[in-house]
Every structure is written in structure tokens, then in C-alpha cells.
Amino acid sequence: xxxxxxxxxxxxxxxxxxxxxxxxxxxxxxxxxxxxxxxxxxxxxxxxxxxxxxxxxxxxxxxxxxxxxxxxxxxxxxxxxxxxxxxxxxxxxxxxxxxxxxxxxxxxxxxxxxxxxxxxxxxxxxxxxxxxxxxxxxxxxxxxxxxxxxxxxxxxxxxxxxxxxxxxxxxxxxxxxxxxxxxxxxxxxxxxxxxxxxxxxxxxxxxxxxxxxxxxxxxxxxxxxxxxxxxxxxxxxxxxxxxxxxxxxxxxxxxxxxxxxxxxxxxxxxxxxxxxxxxxxxxxxxxxxxxxxxxxxxxxxxxxxxxxxxxxxxxxxxxxxxxxxxxxxxxxxxxxxxxxxxxxxxxxxxxxxxxxxxxxxxxxxxxxxxxxxxxxxxxxxxxxxxxxxxxxxxxxxxxxxxxxxxxxxxxxxxxxxx
Amino acid sequence: xxxxxxxxxxxxxxxxxxxxxxxxxxxxxxxxxxxxxxxxxxxxxxxxxxxxxxxxxxxxxxxxxxxxxxxxxxxxxxxxxxxxxxxxxxxxxxxxxxxxxxxxxxxxxxxxxxxxxxxxxxxxxxxxxxxxxxxxxxxxxxxxxxxxxxxxxxxxxxxxxxxxxxxxxxxxxxxxxxxxxxxxxxxxxxxxxxxxxxxxxxxxxxxxxxxxxxxxxxxxxxxxxxxxxxxxxxxxxxxxxxxxxxxxxxxxxxxxxxxxxxxxxxxxxxxxxxxxxxxxxxxxxxxxxxxxxxxxxxxxxxxxxxxxxxxxxxxxxxxxxxxxxxxxxxxxxxxxxxxxxxxxxxxxxxxxxxxxxxxxxxxxxxxxxxxxxxxxxxxxxxxxxxxxxxxxxxxxxxxxxxxxxxxxxxxxxxxxxx
Numbered sequence: 161x162x163x164x165x166x167x168x169x170x171x172x173x174x175x176x177x178x179x180x181x182x183x184x185x186x187x188x189x190x191x192x193x194x195x196x197x198x199x200x201x202x203x204x205x206x207x208x209x210x211x212x213x214x215x216x217x218x219x220x221x222x223x224x225x226x227x228x229x230x231x232x233x234x235x236x237x238x239x240x241x242x243x244x245x246x247x248x249x250x251x252x253x254x255x256x257x258x259x260x261x262x263x264x265x266x267x268x269x270x271x272x273x274x275x276x277x278x279x280x281x282x283x284x285x286x287x288x289x290x291x292x293x294x295x296x297x298x299x300x301x302x303x304x305x306x307x308x309x310x311x312x313x314x315x316x317x318x319x320x321x322x323x324x325x326x327x328x329x330x331x332x333x334x335x336x337x338x339x340x341x342x343x344x345x346x347x348x349x350x351x352x353x354x355x356x357x358x359x360x361x362x363x364x365x366x367x368x369x370x371x372x373x374x375x376x377x378x379x380x381x382x383x384x385x386x387x388x389x390x391x392x393x394x395x396x397x398x399x400x401x402x403x404x405x406x407x408x409x410x411x412x413x414x415x416x417x418x419x420x421x422x423x424x425x426x427x428x429x430x431x432x433x434x435x436x437x438x439x440x441x442x443x444x445x446x447x448x449x450x451x452x453x454x455x456x457x458x459x460x461x462x463x464x465x466x467x468x469x470x471x472x473x474x475x476x477x478x479x480x481x482x483x484x485x486x487x488x489x490x491x492x493x494x495x496x497x498x499x500x501x502x503x504x505x506x507x508x509x510x511x512x513x514x515x516x517x518x519x520x521x522x523x524x525x526x527x528x529x530x531x532x533x534x535x536x537x538x539x540x541x542x543x544x545x546x547x548x549x550x551x552x553x554x555x556x557x558x559x560x561x562x563x564x565x566x567x568x569x570x571x572x573x574x575x576x577x578x
Numbered sequence: 579x580x581x582x583x584x585x586x587x588x589x590x591x592x593x594x595x596x597x598x599x600x601x602x603x604x605x606x607x608x609x610x611x612x613x614x615x616x617x618x619x620x621x622x623x624x625x626x627x628x629x630x631x632x633x634x635x636x637x638x639x640x641x642x643x644x645x646x647x648x649x650x651x652x653x654x655x656x657x658x659x660x661x662x663x664x665x666x667x668x669x670x671x672x673x674x675x676x677x678x679x680x681x682x683x684x685x686x687x688x689x690x691x692x693x694x695x696x697x698x699x700x701x702x703x704x705x706x707x708x709x710x711x712x713x714x715x716x717x718x719x720x721x722x723x724x725x726x727x728x729x730x731x732x733x734x735x736x737x738x739x740x741x742x743x744x745x746x747x748x749x750x751x752x753x754x755x756x757x758x759x760x761x762x763x764x765x766x767x768x769x770x771x772x773x774x775x776x777x778x779x780x781x782x783x784x785x786x787x788x789x790x791x792x793x794x795x796x797x798x799x800x801x802x803x804x805x806x807x808x809x810x811x812x813x814x815x816x817x818x819x820x821x822x823x824x825x826x827x828x829x830x831x832x833x834x835x836x837x838x839x840x841x842x843x844x845x846x847x848x849x850x851x852x853x854x855x856x857x858x859x860x861x862x863x864x865x866x867x868x869x870x871x872x873x874x875x876x877x878x879x880x881x882x883x884x885x886x887x888x889x890x891x892x893x894x895x896x897x898x899x900x901x902x903x904x905x906x907x908x909x910x911x912x913x914x915x916x917x918x919x920x921x922x923x924x925x926x927x928x929x930x931x932x933x934x935x936x937x938x939x940x941x942x943x944x945x946x947x948x949x950x951x952x953x954x955x956x957x958x959x960x961x962x963x964x965x966x967x968x969x970x971x972x973x974x975x976x977x978x979x980x981x982x983x984x985x986x987x988x989x990x991x992x993x994x995x996x
Contacts, residue, residue, distance in 0.1 A: 197781050198811055201800030215964055218787050253777030254788045270891070271777050273788040313964040320965065328995050329804065330897050330968045333797030337790060337893075337964050341782025359671035359689050363615050364759025369636050370672045370691040372755060379751030382619030386747065393616055473688070475755075479748050500945060500971055501952050503921035503993050527918060534919050546633055546731040546756075547738065550749045553918060575921050577746050 169450040172484070172520045178445045179459065179467075179489050186324075186495030187416035188465050190346040201332050202388055203345035204495040205325040211318050211338050214311035219274040223306045226265040226287055226295060227278035233300040241296035246289065250275060265295045274307060281306035314338060324497020346495040348390040352411035353380050354420045356397040356404070357473065375546070376421035376471065376478045383482045387490050389417075401431045405438050412439070412466035416493055419486075422456070422473035432470030436460030439468065449485070450519035453477040457485065467493065475549055480522045483555065483576055504572040505554065507536035513556070515564035524552035525573055536573050552576055587868040590902070590938045593877070596863045597907050600879050604742075604913030605834035607883075608764040619750050620806055621763035622913040623743040629736050629756050632729035637692040641724045644683040644705055644713060645696035651718040659714040664707065668693060683713045692725060699724035732756060742915020764913040766808040770829035771798050772838045774815040774822070775891065793964070794839035794889065794896040801900045805908050807835075819849045823856050830857070830884035834911055837904075840874070840891035850888030854878030857886065867903070868937035871895040875903065885911070893967055898940045901973065901994055922990040923972065925954035931974070933982035942970035943991055954991050970994055 170178070192206040221227065228244060236242035249267030250256045258266055260277035268274065268281060283306065286299040314320055320338060321331060327343070335343055355377035361367050362374055377393055384391040394411055397404050397420065404420070411418045420432055437443040440463025447458045454477045458470035467489065471478050491499060505527060513523055525536040539551050554573035558565065565571060588596070610624040639645065646662060654660035667685030668674045676684055678695035686692065686699060701724065704717040732738060738756060739749060745761070753761055773795035779785050781796055795811055802809040812829055815822050815838065822838070829836045838850055855861040858881025865876045872895045876888035885907065889896050909917060923945060931941055943954040957969050972991035976983065983989060 198796060198799050199803075201804050216790050217785060220790075252775065252788075253786075255786075256788075271775070271790065321968065326995075327800075328968065329797045329800035329900075330893075330970065330994065332800040333793040333893060333896075334964055334968045336781035336796040337793040339782075339784065339791055357670065357689070363754035364757075366757065367635065368671075368673075370670075370674075372634050372638075372689070373757055375751040375755040378616060378754040379747045381616050382745075382747035382750040385617075386619050475748075475751060478751075482747075500993065500995070501923045501925075501947065503923045505919045505921045506990075507919075529919065546752055550739065550746065550752045552748065572924075575918065576748065577744075577918070 169448040169455065169519070170446045171450050175446050175449045175457075175459070175485060176488070179485070180492070182442065182445055182461050183467055183489055183492055185492060186346055187349055187493040189416055190349065190495060192344050193347045194342045195345050197332060197336055197341050197343055200327050200335070200343040200345060201329055203327050203343070205321055205323050205327060205344065206346040206495065207344045208319045208323050209321045209335065209338075209340070209344070211314040211316055211320055213339055214316045215314040215338055216308060216310065218310050220308045221268045221270060221272050221274060221281045221306060222308055223281055223283045224269050225267075225281045225283045225306065226297075227260060227268045227274050227281050228265045228297070228301065229260060229262060229278060230280040230301050230303045230305065232263055233280075233282060233297050236297045236300045238298045241288075241298045242300075244295045244297060246293050246295050265297075279303050279307070322497065324495055326496045326498070348388065349417065349490065349494045350415040351384050351389050351391045351417040351419065352415040353377050353384070353391060353393050354397045354407060354411065354418065355395070356399065356420060356422055358399050360396050362395045375475045375549075376473065379475065379478055380419050380421060380471070380482060383479075383487075384490070387487065388494065389490060401434055404431055405435045408435050408468060409439060412462055412464060412468070415466065417467045417469075417490070419469050419471060421471040421478050432458050433460075436462070436468050436470070439463060439466070451480075451484070452516065452519055452521045454481040454485070454522075455519070457481050475546075476524065479549075479552075479576060480555060483574065484522065484557075502574060504574055505534060507534040507571055507573050509556070509565055509567055509569050509571045510535050510537045512567045513538060513558060513565045516558045521558040522555040523558065525554055525556055526551050527553045527573065536571055587866040587873065587937070588864045589868050593864050593867045593875075593903060594906070597877065597903075598910070600860065600863055601885055601907055601910055603910060604764055605767055605883070605911040607834055608767065608913060610762050611765045612760045613763050615750060615754055615759050615761055618745050618753070618761040618763060619747055621745050621761070623739055623741050623745060623762065624764045624913065625741050625762045626737045627739045627753070627756075627758070627762070629732040629734055629738055631757055632734050633732040633756055634726060634728065636728050638726045639686045639688060639690050639692060639699045639724060640726055641699055641701045642687050643685075643699045643701045643724065644715075645678060645686045645692050645699050646683045646715070646719065647678060647680060647696060648698040648719050648721045648723065650681055651698075651700060651715050654715045654718045656716045659706075659716050660718075662713045662715060664711050664713050683715075697721050697725070740915070742913055744914045744916070766806065767835065767908065767912045768833040769802050769807050769809045769835040769837065770833040771795050771802070771809060771811050772815045772825060772829065772836065773813070774817065774838060774840055776817050778814050780813045793893045793967075794891065797893065797896055798837050798839060798889070798900060801897075802908065805905065806912065807908060819852055822849055823853045826853055826886060827857060830880055830882060830886070833884065835885045835887075835908070837887050837889060839889040839896050850876050851878075854880070854886050854888070857881060857884070869898075869902070870934065870937055870939045872899040872903070872940075873937070875899050893964075894942065897967075897970075897994060898973060901992065902940065902975075920992060922992055923952060925952040925989055925991050927974070927983055927985055927987050927989045928953050928955050930985045931956060931976060931983045934976045939976040940973040941976065943972055943974055944969050945971045945991065954989055
């Protein structure tokens with residue numbers, strides 16, 4: 161038991177900058193692997209992807225209507241329609257078995273191939289056909305109107321998505337349309353999660369009097385899994401520097417990221433720093449962050465480029481540190497090249513919050529809907545109380561610049577969900 | 579090819595209400611299954627969960643300090659400390675091998691078990707020990723101060739989470755602490771995705787001239803997978819009512835939700851309605867929604883309670899309809915009992931948008947960060963253009979009440995990501 165003797169605390173921004181500087185991109189161990197297209201959602205492209213062929217690959221109508229020669233519709237109006245001869249229609253998915261001569265028109269649906277001789281499509285709405293072989297056109301079209309050229313959408317060889325693209329459903333769709341059935345993505349980031357504390361037993365084991373089942377380890381494991389990380393929960397560390405060093409070294413042999421969350425273990429705080437330094441330079445990057453909860457967070461980098469974190473033992477801390485500090489790092493280590501702003505839920509604060517003192521404070525809130533209004537209710541109660549831990553839907557950030565917040569004020573809630 | 583002859587369009591709110599009324603909760607086919615705790619994140623509880631034992635199960639300190647009898651500290655102050663006799667300290671994770679008599683104190687760390695005779699804990703910061711066996715206490719504590727009772731956190735038998743709870747990482751942690759190593763969740767929702775259109779070929783197949791590879795099917799498959807649905811991509815439907823009916827019936831035999839997205843297939847629109855009605859009452863719930871894109875959306879319910887959707891063929895539509903109409907339904911069918919408000923990204927619109935006419939319009943935007951500001955740039959260009967499809971990060975909603983939006987205005991962007 162030692163007094164709370166951190167060195168100089170880093171601000172949250174400083175801590176983030178240090179992590180960015182030391183872990184700027186994909187973890188070095190990641191490999192390029194091919195995954196089936198339909199499993200590629202949520203993965204990260206490991207190579208630039210260029211189109212293997214022109215798309216659509218043929219001149220295609222963008223509307224339901226009639227393929228024509230644009231010149232034949234010049235000056236057409238409601239009062240003075242252009243009269244064309246209907247010469248059939250294009251079957252979808254086939255090369256048209258007809259070609260257009262001057263004065264002729266052929267039906268074509270959206271996505272259909274233009275017949276030879278045609279250079280535009282008149283929308284169905286601007287036509288009438290009082291006789292079966294005659295077409296009235298009441299608006300002129302210009303050349304290439306309502307037509308996509310064979311390579312206009314994507315030209316063969318064009319880079320469509322760059323390495324580092326996080327694949328959303330629409331990316332999967334576009335890759336399908338370009339002809340891919342397999343996609344080169346980064347292999348999954350691998351993490352190992354340890355807990356510590358002489359009083360902590362792994363989930364499922366029945367605790368003896370004086371013991372409790374691990375909470376932080378399963379929480380962090382679920383957070384990482386939700387972010388697409390391949391995570392190994394490695395159980396409870398013994399309370400000795402040698403054993404922790406050995407376990408961490410072994411864990412990092414098969415992982416890119418190791419999280420050690422402290423139980424109430426005496427002195428673990430100091431041990432984690434020594435463990436990290438013993439893994440080789442650069443060692444400890446920061447030890448103590450001006451945030452609450454989460455102050456005792458320690459971060460380091462091993463000689464093998466693995467990231468190691470010592471997280472505070474308090475269960476709320478693990479949750480908050482993961483959300484505001486670790487998740488962005490995880491995304492970078494996964495190879496994601498572009499980070500979207502974090503979405504928030506706007507809500508009305510139902511209770512005033514005191515301002516933080518010199519650090520960034522996160523207050524857990526539960527969201528409630530009341531008619532059209534969304535309310536954010538700060539979660540109170542004894543801080544260690546298990547039963548309040550899962551009540552929180554999100555966090556309200558109090559920075560030093562903000563001197564507290566008043567009940568009734570609008571706040572932005574960062575969701576904890578992943 | 580028929581003129582655009584929808585019946586009366588439902589408003590988006592009406593469409594949502596119909597879906598809520600007909601699909602109020604978990605899909606009937608879902609079963610309760612046990613999953614290992616560490617795989618339970620993102621799943622939905624299928625039963626109320628009650629605590630199998632008291633938590634923490636013993637009287638526990640919430641701080642680092644000294645276990646005392648509160649009465650011995652009455653009136654203690656900096657000027658006049660209470661002097662107690664140190665009688666050792668509690669080892670973490672063990673039943674203390676000492677008990678306290680009047681005038682005694684024993685060291686205890688956060689989470690440690692209180693020795694018999696103790697009824698409060700004095701924080702370390704409010705003590706000093708100039709001599710090894712003597713403790714100065716400079717603040718009084720009241721009975722039970724800094725102590726959690728054996729069943730104070732969770733009492734045995736107390737329902738901690740109710741059926742329908744979507745399990746976030748913190749739920750997983752709390753379930754671990756309560757002693758669970760397996761959790762009863764709903765089996766995964768099952769969906770089947772069909773595409774249609776004579777010109778459409780499945781991903782990976784090389785399209786002939788006039789053909790294109792399917793885009794909607796893979797997009798919807800990825801969307802559903804991202805939401806935790808077990809989804810089967812069933813390829814391209816033939817363009818006949820009989821074949822579509824047979825395939826849909828077969829698909830719904832092994833799924834709770836069937837999505838059929840139209841290619842440019844002539845008449846599919848009408849066929850889908852007939853197919854849905856042929857699956858038995860109640861049949862078609864709505865056909866046409868006052869939204870753009872997405873107007874031709876058709877929804878139905880089969881006699882077996884399966885949900886069937888016909889989605890427009892335009893690739894942007896599938897994306898938008900899934901995000902604003904289908905996702906909430908999917909969450910309900912998964913058994914989720916509580917829906918959180920959708921988070922958004924606040925951004926500055928960089929280009930004015932015309933108001934919608936009598937329907938809810940969704941404009942796709944790409945987000946850009948410029949210094950501290952987040953900009954939302956509407957995506958323009960030919961609407962079918964493949965290469966623009968994956969550019970969109972999110973949607974800006976224009977309701978009828980909003981008469982367009984001006985450049986420079988702050989907008990809320992619904993992210994498309996899942």
C-alpha cells in the first residue's frame with residue numbers, strides 16, 4: 161500500500177498523441193489474407209483495389225424508356241412530338257438482337273444495354289404510343305443522355321478503394337459489382353487480456369470467502385471482440401513481477417496488444433511499469449493520465465512493437481479507458497486509414513454536474529426517452545457497486561474548459577455500446 | 579414496363595408503425611441457447627437473469643486503508659488524532675486471520691475482506707503511523723463507512739438483467755462477477771437475401787455483355803451480418819412469379835426474414851406483392867413508402883410470421899432502406915427489448931439542399947474534418963454511378979417540415995456504418 165504517487169500526469173490529448181506517434185498504423189504482424197466477399201464487411205482492405213474490368217462494361221440505360229438517336233428528338237415538345245418507329249425492345253441481360261437506324265426507337269429498361277446505333281434514352285414518362293409500332297416523344301434528349309458509358313462508372317485498372325479502407329456494406333456491394341468474390345484484407349488484430357489481483361478468480365470458478373470473480377477481463381474481452389479483434393482471455397496473473405513479465409512476454413508472442421487490468425493487487429501499479437520496461441525499448445510511454453476515471457492507466461511499447469496497457473482495477477475505469485483511449489488505437493492497429501468522427505446522442509442532462517479539476521472527467525449516464533426528448537441521467541451510488549455498472553448507456557465528457565454542467569443543459573453522450 | 583402507379587404511399591412513420599404492430603418482438607422461431615460468457619457480447623438475453631449468490635459475498639473494503647471500529651475514531655482530527663493499535667493487515671483474497679478488539683486497526687486494501695470486529699474503514703490518506711505498531715487517525719468514520727455489505731451489491735436471487743437485454747461489454751463483466759460462465763441468449767436471427775433481375779449475375783461470376791454482377795445482395799448481406807444476423811445469400815431469383823414464390827417459401831422455411839431486392843427486372847414490383855400474398859395472411863402490409871430513395875419498398879408478413887421485404891433495385895435505396903427502416907425491425911426480431919436513440923455526427927452542411935416534396939428524403943453525405951470542424955458534403959453525380967456508392971459516410975434526413983437546408987447550417991448525420 162503506497163500513497164498515490166504518480167509522476168506528472170499526461171493530459172488525455174498528450175496520451176493520445178503519444179499513442180499515435182508510437183503506433184501510427186497497422187500492427188507489424190498483420191498479414192494480407194483473402195476473405196470471401198460476403199464475409200468482408202467490417203474488415204480492413206490491406207491493398208489498393210483496382211477494377212479488373214470496365215464497369216458496367218457496356219453502354220447502359222439509367223432509366224426505363226426508349227433507346228433512340230438523340231438527333232431524331234430535336235425540338236420535340238408536347239405540342240409537336242417527334243414520331244419514331246418502334247422496332248422492339250432490349251431483353252435484360254442480353255446483347256440486343258437489333259440495331260437502330262435513323263427514326264427508330266427500341267424499348268429499354270434501367271440497366272439494359274443500348275442497341276447499336278442508339279446514343280441516348282428517352283424516359284418512358286416523356287413518350288406515348290397510341291399505335292403499337294409508333295412512338296411519340298415529347299421532349300428532346302441530348303447525346304448520351306440517360307446513358308452510362310462502358311467504362312464511365314469504373315475504368316479497368318482504376319483504383320477504387322485504397323488500402324486501409326474499412327469495409328462497410330456498400331463497399332462490399334461495390335466490390336461485388338466490380339467482379340470480386342474474394343477481398344485482400346488485413347488479418348485480424350490479436351489481443352491478450354490478463355487480470356490480476358490475489359482476490360480475483362476467473363469467471364465460472366466459485367469464489368471462496370474473500371475472493372471475487374473477475375469482471376474487468378471479461379468486460380475488456382467483450383469490448384475487443386465487438387471491435388473485431390481476435391482476443392484471448394488469459395485469466396488471472398499471479399502477483400509477482402517475474403510471473404507477470406513471463407506471462408506478458410508469452411502473451412505478446414502471439415498478440416499485438418496486451419491489456420493487464422489490475423485487481424486491487426498491492427503494488428501491481430509499479431510492477432506493470434517494470435514489466436513493460438523489461439520487454440525492451442521504448443518501454444513505458446506514459447504512466448498516469450489526467451482523466452477520471454482512468455488516472456492510473458499505463459501504456460508501453462515492447463521491442464517487438466507490441467502495445468501493452470496496465471489498466472486500473474476499478475471496473476468503471478476499464479470501460480471508460482477502452483472507450484475514450486483504446487478504441488482509436490485498436491482501429492489504427494487494425495490498419496484503418498480513416499477515422500470517422502465519433503457519433504453521439506444529444507440529450508438533456510437531468511442533474512447538474514460539478515466541474516472537473518484539471519483533468520478530463522467522464523460521467524456515466526443512462527438515456528431515457530420522454531416523449532420527444534432524450535434525457536441523460538447521471539449514474540450515482542457507491543462507485544464500486546456492481547449493479548450500477550451495466551446501467552450506463554454512455555459517457556458525458558467534462559473537460560477542464562467546461563466548468564460543470566447544469567441540469568436542463570443539452571449534452572452530447574458518447575455511447576459505450578460497440 | 580409500366581408507368582409509376584403506386585397506390586397510396588405510407589409515410590415513413592406509418593410504415594414503421596405497421597412493422598412495429600406486426601413484428602412487436604423476438605421472431606417466434608428464436609430459441610434459448612447457452613453461450614459461453616466470453617462470447618456473449620452483442621447477444622440478447624433470452625431470460626431474466628438472477629444472482630446465484632450474494633455479491634460480493636463478504637464484507638468488503640471500498641478503499642485502501644485500515645479496518646477499525648467506527649466508535650474508536652469519534653472526534654478524531656488533525657489536532658487531536660485517535661490513536662489505535664496496529665494488529666497486522668488483511669491478505670487479499672483470504673479470510674483474515676485476525677479479529678479486531680476495541681482500540682485496534684488492521685490494514686486492508688480495496689476489495690479486501692473486513693476482519694471480524696471491524697465495522698468501518700479509514701482511508702489510508704487520513705492516517706499516519708509514526709511507529710510501526712501505532713496508527714494515528716485524523717478523521718472519524720461512521721459505521722459501515724467505506725464498506726460494502728455481503729449482499730449489498732447484489733443479493734442472491736435478485737434479478738439483475740431482464741430478458742431482452744442487449745449484452746454490452748459491461749453486462750458481460752457483471753455477469754462474470756455474479757458467477758456466470760454461460761449465458762442464456764436468443765439464438766441468432768436468420769435471414770435470407772435474394773436478388774433479382776435478368777441482367778444480374780452472382781458475385782464472382784464473370785458477367786457477359788449486357789450483364790452485371792449483383793450489388794444489392796452482397797450489400798444487404800453485409801448489413802445483416804454486421805447486425806449479428808445469420809444470413810444466407812441465396813443468389814439471383816429467376817424472373818417468374820412461380821419461381822420467386824417457391825424460392826421465398828423455401829427461404830422462409832429456414833429464416834425469419836427474407837429480403838428480395840429488385841434488379842431492373844420488369845414487373846418484379848408487382849410479382850413481389852403477389853408472392854407475399856401467396857405466403858398466406860396477413861400478406862402485404864404496405865407497398866410504397868413516402869421516402870426517397872426507397873419509395874418502391876414493399877413489406878409483408880407470411881402466415882408463418884416471417885417478414886418479407888421487396889426492396890428497390892437501385893443500390894443506394896437498399897442502403898438507405900436498411901438503415902432507416904429495416905435495422906430497427908431486425909433489432910426487435912432479435913429480441914432486443916430496449917432501443918437506444920440513434921447516435922449522430924453533428925456537421926456543417928457545405929452545400930444547400932432543396933426541400934423534399936411530401937416525403938422524407940435522405941441525402942447521402944461524406945464527412946470531412948477541417949480543423950475543429952466536421953463538414954458534411956452531399957454526394958452528387960449520376961445516381962446509379964457505382965463509384966460514388968461507397969463514398970457516403972452517412973445520411974441527412976430532410977422531412978417535409980424542413981424546407982430544405984442551407985449551406986453552413988448544422989445538420990445531424992446518421993452514420994451508415996454498422
